[in-house]
Amino acid sequence: VDDRLFRNAMGSFTTGVTVITTEIAEEVHGMTANAFMSISLNPRLVAISVGENARMFQYIKDAKKFAVNILSSDQQKESMQFAGQLKEEHEIAFSTYKGLPIIEDALAVVTCELHSEYVAGDHTIFIGHVTGVKLSQKDPLLFSQGKYRELKELQE
Ligand code: FAD
Ligand code: NAD
Incomplete structure (x- = not known):
């Protein structure tokens, strides 16, 4: 396949x-990711998939914990910054x-302790055991x- x-x-x-955010030696690191899913309710587990060349790959292995920050519709800049797509970095409030x-x-935050990891080709799937959830009332x-796009409700 092409x-x-x-x-x-x-x-x-x-x-x-x-x-995805984590902290290692008191340094905060973030990486934009859309490969995220909810996996299990009991126990509560989520999964992310991280490329082997991403710095975040080693940071998660070392820190053994990570947070998933689900972005709101006014956070395109944050997405671009943490994907390395902005020429100039701007201050991020953590x-x-x-x-x-x-x-x-x-829009929402899920904090996790690393539960398990599975190598899949050039990515590793990190499964996180959920330790906390925060949710606000915003659009994704x-x-x-x-x-980047926004939600549009369809008429019946
Ligand atoms: P770097 O490239 O070093 O860091 C990423 C950027 O974040 C840099 O610009 C850095 O300056 C900034 N940054 C980091 N920490 C801070 C901080 N504390 N304060 C301010 N700025 C900071 N890749 C995957 O592996 N899995 C995915 O699911 C995935 N999904 C993606 C979805 C989208 C929509 C996009 C646009 C990209 C996606 N990527 C994904 C690609 C990934 O985001 C980039 O390859 C990213 O640059 C890899 O980050 P890194 O860990 O190597 O760190
Ligand atoms: P694109 O056309 O390269 O990506 C389209 C789609 O292909 C993505 O939404 C994702 O589902 C998949 N994809 C892309 N790169 C991948 C990778 N390395 N591993 C697994 N799946 C991948 O470009 P775009 O949508 O404009 O994305 C911008 C940048 O972000 C690109 O450099 C892309 O490689 C990267 N990205 C990486 C992943 C990932 O690693 N899972 C996901 C999305 C985007």
Whole structure:
């Protein structure tokens, strides 16, 4: 299968956008990720998939914990910054929740302790055991076909 065709097809599966955050030696690191899903209710588990070349890959292995910050529709800049797509970095306001750095004003936050990991090709799937959840009333940022988008409600 052609690489471009595969990416275009995968990009047509519309997702929300998260920033994964963790802390190692008192340094906060963030990475944009849309490969996130809820896995299990009992116990509460979530999964993220991180490329082997991402710095975040080793940080999660070392820290053994991470937070998933689900972005709101006004956080496209944050998504671009943590994907390395902005020329100039801007100041990000982090706060601390359950011992992890989190992005203020995110739509929702899930904090996790590393439960298990599975190598899958050039990515590793990290399963997190949920230690805390925060939720606010906002609309999500969406990512579809390589573009950021907003929700639109359809008429019946
Ligand atoms: P770096 O490239 O070093 O860091 C990422 C960026 O975040 C840098 O610009 C850095 O300056 C900034 N940053 C980090 N920490 C801080 C801080 N404390 N304060 C301010 N700025 C900071 N990759 C995956 O592996 N899995 C995915 O599911 C995934 N989904 C993606 C979804 C979207 C919509 C996009 C756009 C990209 C996605 N990527 C994904 C790609 C991934 O976001 C990039 O490859 C990213 O640059 C890898 O980050 P890194 O850990 O190597 O760190
Ligand atoms: P794109 O056309 O490369 O990506 C379209 C879709 O393909 C993505 O939404 C994702 O589902 C899939 N994809 C892309 N790169 C992947 C990778 N390395 N591993 C697994 N799946 C991947 O470009 P875009 O949508 O404009 O994304 C911007 C940048 O972010 C690109 O550099 C892309 O590689 C990266 N990205 C990486 C992942 C990931 O690692 N899981 C996911 C999304 C985007």
